Amino acid sequence: MQIAVEQGAFLTMLARLMHARRAVEVGTFTGYSAICIARGLADGGRLLCCDVSEEWTAIARRYWMRAGLEDRIELRLAPAIDTLRGLPATPEIDLAFVDADKTGYGAYYDELLPRLRPNGLIVFDNALWGGSVVDSTDPSAVALRALADRVHADPRVDAVLLGVADGLLLARKR
Numbered sequence: 001m002q003i004a005v006e007q008g009a010f011l012t013m014l015a016r017l018m019h020a021r022r023a024v025e026v027g028t029f030t031g032y033s034a035i036c037i038a039r040g041l042a043d044g045g046r047l048l049c050c051d052v053s054e055e056w057t058a059i060a061r062r063y064w065m066r067a068g069l070e071d072r073i074e075l076r077l078a079p080a081i082d083t084l085r086g087l088p089a090t091p092e093i094d095l096a097f098v099d100a101d102k103t104g105y106g107a108y109y110d111e112l113l114p115r116l117r118p119n120g121l122i123v124f125d126n127a128l129w130g131g132s133v134v135d136s137t138d139p140s141a142v143a144l145r146a147l148a149d150r151v152h153a154d155p156r157v158d159a160v161l162l163g164v165a166d167g168l169l170l171a172r173k174r
Ligand SMILES: C[S@@+](CC[C@H](N)C(=O)[O-])C[C@H]1O[C@@H](n2cnc3c(N)ncnc32)[C@H](O)[C@@H]1O
Pocket: 001, 002, 003, 026, 027, 028, 029, 030, 031, 032, 033, 034, 050, 051, 052, 053, 056, 078, 079, 080, 081, 099, 100, 101, 104
């Protein structure tokens, strides 16, 4: 379930380019993508990680310690939609990475975008869904297709879909 190494390097580069201080991750698993984002944060930066699995994120915590990043990562174990809804409504997030349940992506977009600062970025993984995003009736493919259509038509953002690994959909707030 872990992202590809080139996606990890890309996330680190994005965080550095943006001088990101406030980042949010939806879907943490064993912690690799979080390490990539946290490594790219500016001094004093913080990454909030959302996941529901105590088992997988226990491994994440271990590797964050080894990477010396535990002081800049906060983990919240709860359905991500609840965590996001509980965040301040102010637009202060620089960078968000979404890689959890695909049918939830639309709701995550709705919660993240108002909390993103202008020029902030949301990155969605699995935008290609193995190619099946084009015409599959699988619920995840349908949700990912609907999200891509929504983001591309949304006047609040600039969007680009990159064919890196399983596809990254980027939405930059105008
Ligand atoms: C694809 S994995 C994330 C991989 C991770 N980004 C990485 O690169 O290592 C998806 C994760 O989303 C979590 N997840 C699934 N549904 C969730 C939900 N509703 N709220 C929060 N986390 C969820 C799962 O527990 C799993 O750890």
